[in-house]
Amino acid sequence: MSTPTDVIRLPSPQPRLAAIGRIRFRDYPVIPLTILAIIAFVAIFANQLAPHNPEVGILSARFKPPFWLHGGSTEYLLGTDQLGRDVLSRLLFGARISLVVGFTAVIFAGAVGTFLGILSGYLGGWVDQVVMRITDTWLALPALTFAIFLAAIVGPSMWNIVIILGITYWTRYARVIRGEVLSLKEREFVRLAIVAGCSKRTIMRRHILPNVINSAVVLGSLMLGVVIIAEATLSFLGVGVPPPQPAWGLMLSDGKQGLMVGYWWLTVFPGIGIMLLVLSANLLGDWLRVKFDPQLRQL
Amino acid sequence: MPPAPLLELDKLSTYYISAQGARIVRAVDEVSFHLDAGKTLGIVGESGSGKSTLALTLLRVLPPAARIVGGRMLLDGEDLVTKSDAEMREIRGKRIAMILQDPMASLNPLFTIGNQVAEPIQVHEGERRKTAWERARALLKAVRIPSPEARVRQYPHEMSGGMRQRIVGAIGISCEPRLLIADEPTTSLDLTIQAQYLNLLRELQREHGLALIFITHNLGIVAKMCDQLAVMYAGRVVESGPVSRVFNAPAHPYTKALLNSIPRIADSDQRLVAIDGQPPDLSSLPPGCAFAPRCRQAMPRCRAEVPPPFAPEAGRVARCWLAEPMAVADDFRVASGIV
Amino acid sequence: MSDYATTQTGHDPRLALPPPGAAAWSGAVGWLLRFLHQPMSRFIIKRSGYALLSLFLLSLTIFFFVRVTGDPAALLVEPGASPGDVAAIHHQFGLDRPLWVQYWLFMVSLAHGDLGQSFYYQTPVMGLYLSRLPYSIELAAAAMLFSLLIGIPAGILAAVHVGRFWDQFGKLFTLLGLSMPAFWIGLLMILLFSVYLGWLPSSGAGTPWHIIMPAFALGWYFAAAHMRLTRSSMLEVLGSEYIKLARLKGLPQTLVIAKHAFKNALIPVLTLAGINLVLMVNVAIVVEYVFAWPGIGRLLYEGIAFRDFPVVQGVVILGGAMIVLVNLVIDILYAVIDPRIRLGN
Numbered sequence: 001m002s003t004p005t006d007v008i009r010l011p012s013p014q015p016r017l018a019a020i021g022r023i024r025f026r027d028y029p030v031i032p033l034t035i036l037a038i039i040a041f042v043a044i045f046a047n048q049l050a051p052h053n054p055e056v057g058i059l060s061a062r063f064k065p066p067f068w069l070h071g072g073s074t075e076y077l078l079g080t081d082q083l084g085r086d087v088l089s090r091l092l093f094g095a096r097i098s099l100v101v102g103f104t105a106v107i108f109a110g111a112v113g114t115f116l117g118i119l120s121g122y123l124g125g126w127v128d129q130v131v132m133r134i135t136d137t138w139l140a141l142p143a144l145t146f147a148i149f150l151a152a153i154v155g156p157s158m159w160n161i162v163i164i165l166g167i168t169y170w171t172r173y174a175r176v177i178r179g180e181v182l183s184l185k186e187r188e189f190v191r192l193a194i195v196a197g198c199s200k201r202t203i204m205r206r207h208i209l210p211n212v213i214n215s216a217v218v219l220g221s222l223m224l225g226v227v228i229i230a231e232a233t234l235s236f237l238g239v240g241v242p243p244p245q246p247a248w249g250l251m252l253s254d255g256k257q258g259l260m261v262g263y264w265w266l267t268v269f270p271g272i273g274i275m276l277l278v279l280s281a282n283l284l285g286d287w288l289r290v291k292f293d294p295q296l297r298q299l
Numbered sequence: 300m301p302p303a304p305l306l307e308l309d310k311l312s313t314y315y316i317s318a319q320g321a322r323i324v325r326a327v328d329e330v331s332f333h334l335d336a337g338k339t340l341g342i343v344g345e346s347g348s349g350k351s352t353l354a355l356t357l358l359r360v361l362p363p364a365a366r367i368v369g370g371r372m373l374l375d376g377e378d379l380v381t382k383s384d385a386e387m388r389e390i391r392g393k394r395i396a397m398i399l400q401d402p403m404a405s406l407n408p409l410f411t412i413g414n415q416v417a418e419p420i421q422v423h424e425g426e427r428r429k430t431a432w433e434r435a436r437a438l439l440k441a442v443r444i445p446s447p448e449a450r451v452r453q454y455p456h457e458m459s460g461g462m463r464q465r466i467v468g469a470i471g472i473s474c475e476p477r478l479l480i481a482d483e484p485t486t487s488l489d490l491t492i493q494a495q496y497l498n499l500l501r502e503l504q505r506e507h508g509l510a511l512i513f514i515t516h517n518l519g520i521v522a523k524m525c526d527q528l529a530v531m532y533a534g535r536v537v538e539s540g541p542v543s544r545v546f547n548a549p550a551h552p553y554t555k556a557l558l559n560s561i562p563r564i565a566d567s568d569q570r571l572v573a574i575d576g577q578p579p580d581l582s583s584l585p586p587g588c589a590f591a592p593r594c595r596q597a598m599p600r601c602r603a604e605v606p607p608p609f610a611p612e613a614g615r616v617a618r619c620w621l622a623e624p625m626a627v628a629d630d631f632r633v634a635s636g637i638v
Numbered sequence: 639m640s641d642y643a644t645t646q647t648g649h650d651p652r653l654a655l656p657p658p659g660a661a662a663w664s665g666a667v668g669w670l671l672r673f674l675h676q677p678m679s680r681f682i683i684k685r686s687g688y689a690l691l692s693l694f695l696l697s698l699t700i701f702f703f704v705r706v707t708g709d710p711a712a713l714l715v716e717p718g719a720s721p722g723d724v725a726a727i728h729h730q731f732g733l734d735r736p737l738w739v740q741y742w743l744f745m746v747s748l749a750h751g752d753l754g755q756s757f758y759y760q761t762p763v764m765g766l767y768l769s770r771l772p773y774s775i776e777l778a779a780a781a782m783l784f785s786l787l788i789g790i791p792a793g794i795l796a797a798v799h800v801g802r803f804w805d806q807f808g809k810l811f812t813l814l815g816l817s818m819p820a821f822w823i824g825l826l827m828i829l830l831f832s833v834y835l836g837w838l839p840s841s842g843a844g845t846p847w848h849i850i851m852p853a854f855a856l857g858w859y860f861a862a863a864h865m866r867l868t869r870s871s872m873l874e875v876l877g878s879e880y881i882k883l884a885r886l887k888g889l890p891q892t893l894v895i896a897k898h899a900f901k902n903a904l905i906p907v908l909t910l911a912g913i914n915l916v917l918m919v920n921v922a923i924v925v926e927y928v929f930a931w932p933g934i935g936r937l938l939y940e941g942i943a944f945r946d947f948p949v950v951q952g953v954v955i956l957g958g959a960m961i962v963l964v965n966l967v968i969d970i971l972y973a974v975i976d977p978r979i980r981l982g983n
Contacts, residue, residue: 392888
């Protein structure tokens with residue numbers, strides 16, 4: 001016989017807990033913002049922070065383990081790779097690449113997707129049909145595979161990757177934004193604007209756009225993690241950011257060489273970097289989603 | 300001495316407690332009434348008056364934030380508040396059954412009608428599938444659903460709203476309960492179907508000796524179906540008694556206002572009378588009578604002290620200082636002639 | 639007005655009759671007309687139409703992108719060829735003909751299943767693809783099974799014990815699973831299980847031991863996604879009216895969850911699983927590469943690494959086509975299972 005959980009006997013003093021400090025803490029996404037801040041800091045000041053040149057190594061110093069292991073030295077804190085390049089320095093500069101590619105691609109995809117979403121949702125008719133057909137087809141194709149395909153054709157370079165990722169992921173935005181625009185169209189203030197004689201372009205720019213920016217930002221934060229993993233995957237496969245740039249995915253690819261002989265530091269550290277970055281992007285995205293747009297909770 | 304009532308509530312209170320005790324909503328506050336076997340009680344109130352929470356409390360299916368904080372609920376003399384979870388499960392569906400408001404949402408879309416009607420029979424009475432389904436068919440017939448043999452294999456979305464509500468009713472009476480609680484059972488039905496449904500409930504009540512509790516905001520239904528009436532406001536019962544007496548001579552200003560606000564065809568040139576003000580915020584009730592801010596007859600005392608239940612006549616209760624001169628009673632039961 | 643006559647289609651015999659004219663046609667034509675009027679058939683035809691459109695656009699996209707990003711001859715020619723060879727390629731593949739002619743030829747050969755010949759393997763691409771396909775299917779099935787077997791129970795546990803230990807644990811699991819790239823998990827597993835412990839083989843296929851790590855690495859992300867969705871779906875179901883009624887009927891908690899809640903909660907999860915099966919293709923590429931698993935993904939990688947363009951193009955086209963077809967089948971299956979879908983949303 002279990003004790004019933006829905007019955008209590010008052011009076012029992014219900015202390016008013018000092019909820020103030022707690023609520024403040026819980027109101028902001030402290031952990032992801034901190035991690036992101038650290039990574040951003042590191043990326044910006046990589047030139048000052050990195051002890052060595054990330055792209056050039058000394059062959060005689062290859063495959064050194066981290067400093068706390070036998071054979072390591074404090075000169076190369078996290079060890080070196082197969083070309084004698086310092087892992088720590090490469091990590092720091094790699095952060096820059098991940099962040100730049102990630103944010104740029106997300107903004108690019110977001111801009112294109114939002115633009116087409118607004119056009120398609122507001123103008124309706126054949127514009128809507130065309131854009132939606134394209135979007136559906138695009139979404140039917142495996143995104144990453146297509147990105148790999150494109151990257152293989154055009155050849156590896158950082159900006160190529162940004163463009164390719166933007167092209168691959170804009171459809172996610174278009175769908176969601178279009179849905180929002182469709183419901184916005186029915187709202188009073190839009191109707192008022194129409195009645196007042198505003199041109200379609202004006203309405204889209206001044207009334208619709210500001211109201212969908214929220215969703216676009218939330219979606220962007222959710223896509224950030226996806227894009228970063230996509231870039232890492234492309235670099236890992238050799239069709240992303242080209243060597244000798246220290247993209248984290250590329251570091252993992254190099255690390256594969258030393259894996260079977262147990263040179264674990266080449267695999268573990270870049271992976272941790274990717275994981276932390278994606279983790280904070282995801283946490284931030286979740287927080288934004290709950291805070292800004294309850295409708296997007298379905299995402 | 301008259302037989303003991305089937306159901307008796309004695310100062311029952313249910314509060315919603317949130318934010319580590321910082322916020323308390325008195326959804327049900329010291330509610331007392333009684334109901335005899337075979338009779339019908341109507342519980343009337345605005346939304347937010349606590350009537351639905353009261354129904355959930357009776358069956359102890361409260362949401363996680365709600366707690367019963369005091370009082371007793373006696374079913375045939377047994378206090379349901381002290382029952383364990385296992386004992387309550389025995390009671391639910393078997394001795395007390397409940398019908399919810401929206402029949403489409405109450406029925407599981409993935410299972411057949413027969414499955415859902417036979418289920419309580421299988422669980423409570425241990426019947427085998429075959430016999431349970433036979434009884435399910437008989438039940439569908441009893442609630443006047445044509446071709447029950449075919450219906451039994453169909454799914455909820457294939458039925459109309461009226462039929463679904465009858466099915467929910469069939470589920471309710473499947474294990475021959477003593478008490479059936481109907482929470483706004485006709486709100487989602489078309490007007491033409493409401494009357495049919497209410498008649499059905501009345502017939503079932505006669506045939507099975509059921510006691511009925513009707514939770515509604517519709518005074519017309521109360522007038523038609525109920526013997527007794529309890530009016531709730533801000534979680535408290537502000538007036539109760541036999542329907543005809545309360546309707547003819549309401550003792551509480553809120554009851555009076557409710558009765559006044561019903562439009563009458565004969566007075567078609569009169570303005571509609573609404574009740575001034577807003578429903579109260581249950582988490583921060585004013586001291587004194589909860590209706591005082593909206594009451595035309597409020598006295599200074601009303602704003603200061605919560606009126607206890609008075610008995611303006613035998614068998615009636617009103618929580619209003621205006622009723623004080625007529626009778627003073629500490630114990631509701633003594634004043635209403637029971638015991 | 640009777641409220642008994644308004645049942646939905648499918649069970650009302652009057653609605654299954656063909657419209658008046660069709661009855662006059664005899665034999666096959668009549669049957670065809672009647673068939674076309676069933677809601678299910680209409681649904682299939684409509685969906686198939688969309689699928690065909692997708693395939694068409696897919697071929698157009700691939701064709702377009704290859705041509706617009708540079709001289710296709712550079713891709714079609716084997717590495718280390720002379721200008722004369724390049725010119726010959728131009729002529730051989732009709733690259734000097736007008737664009738629409740090229741596209742037409744492209745589609746014709748596609749229709750024949752001719753996707754060219756692999757430079758590296760010197761065998762037709764189609765044959766190569768088909769020989770590798772079973773391995774990819776095997777891996778995808780294993781990974782999906784793993785993700786459902788872990789994800790669904792974990793999600794149910796988290797929902798039933800919401801706010802308590804299992805839920806917190808589940809949240810952590812989700813967080814990690816969605817943040818760790820699959821190939822990194824694979825590399826770490828190799829490090830642990832092959833290099834340090836020596837328990838599992840790190841590459842190739844052949845024995846059941848070979849599939850464990852790749853399936854795990856591939857399925858991990860999806861297990862987290864499925865767990866999250868199961869949890870929220872279950873929570874939503876547990877708050878629904880019919881669950882409330884089930885409790886009001888006095889049913890024991892286990893019955894309420896296992897019978898009433900489970901099936902309903904599972905619907906969106908299975909939908910997601912179907913979609914994810916298709917997404918798995920993406921991640922499988924890199925997992926197959928890490929574990930040298932001889933599937934389609936690895937074939938694509940080989941094509942890229944060896945600059946074997948026919949293989950690359952072939953894999954993408956065939957892969958895309960397969961996905962479109964799988965989506966179509968899933969859509970139709972759903973309509974079969976859930977009558978509410980085919981009767982028109």
